[in-house]
Amino acid sequence: MAKEDYYATLGIDRDADASEIKKAYRKLAMKFHPDKNPGDVAAEKKFKELNEANDVLSDDEKRAAYDRFGHAAFEQGGTGSTGGFGGFSDIFDEMFGDAFTGGGRRNARQSGRGSDLRYNMEVTLAQAYAGNKTNIRVPTSVQCSECSGTGSKGGVAPETCHTCQGQGKIRAQQGFFTIERTCPTCHGQGQVISEACGKCSGSGRVHQEKTLSVTIPAGVEDGTRIRLSGEGEAGLNGAPSGDLYIFISVTPHHIFQRDSANIFCKVPLPFTTASLGGHIEVPTVDGSRARITIPSGTQSGHQFRLKAKGMSILRSKERGDMFVQASVETPVNLSKKQKELLKEFEQEGKSADNSPESAGFFSKVKDLWEDLKD
DSSP states (O other): OOOOOOHHTTTOOOTTTTHHHHHHHHHHHHHHHHTTSOOOOOHHHHHHHHHHHHHHHTTTHHHHHHHHHHHGGGGTTTTOOOOOTHHHHHHHHHHHTTTHHTTGGGTTGGOOOOOEEEEEEEEHHHHHHEEEEEEEEEEHHHHHHHHTTTTBBGGOOOOEEETTSSSSEEEEEEEEEEEEOOOOTTSSEEOOOOBBOOOTTTTEEEEEEEEEEEEEEETTOOTEEETTTTOSSSGGGGOOOOOEEEEEEEOOOOEEEEEEEEEEEEEEEEEEHHHOOOEEEEEOOTEEEEEEEEEETTTTTTTTTTTTSOOOTSSSSBOOEEEEEEEEEEEOOOOOOHHHHHHHHHTTOTTTOHHHHHHHHHHHHHHHHHHHHH
């Protein structure tokens, strides 16, 4: 019995494009797959015919031969179809991606992708505030200049692997299943070189330290990660390079403490200034000074807020706030006269109006003691 026309098998016109062929095959293969038709001999036969038709029509060279000579083009040697259930792996490629097939031809060159690199960088708080541009030196692998990354002597372009036809994978039929593994000839590259480059020994890359210019944006925080695409290790035999990841750590400051975009600063305040009031100047993270008015009677722990005097905010023109905490300093190393003046002050300042917090606390303590007596 004469074979059915491949186009008729898939139910498509002779001028159908690749996407139409693929769509028709996928639909019919799902319908007649033996797993969906257990024990149905007719369905199994139809499924094999679909695989054979798809194998020819999805290959431009085979299709051209078929259009010219019909089935006779593949007599004495066949179509090269995997037969059985091999074609169903193409459906798995589309439906489930690399999890089942390893990506096939799509990932042949990706298999030699260069490794990602990590670089730890320390910046000061001032650099994190203003941003910084600096050069870094990274030991890595770069594309071989002798062969332009091909790995072939003289830079001759690699040839398509004849074992896997450039797919980087080979498939073998085992019963109802198609087993796929990395091509042993090209090791998944899909290409082979006839004579290796003497400088890189055929890898297409050499070890070298390279200098990169890195821009640290204003407002970066401790732990920020910056990705430089394609600046990692060069790939094997011209495969894509990996990425470089820069991890930022902000060194602690001796005066300022940072909390997100806000800056905190503890400032010692003379006893007299806290009592009588006055003015002080404090440094800010941008290198300028800010003048603060201290009200009379300021207590330790009181915070003064300086709006928009904090850190830069990443990817924004705004700034956080600065909080200055007063720390009232008790006088030390007093002279005899200073001690006398303080004793005189103590005698004059026993009123609860001068030390309301102390008076209130000890009043509560006195009440507690009275309650305990009862």
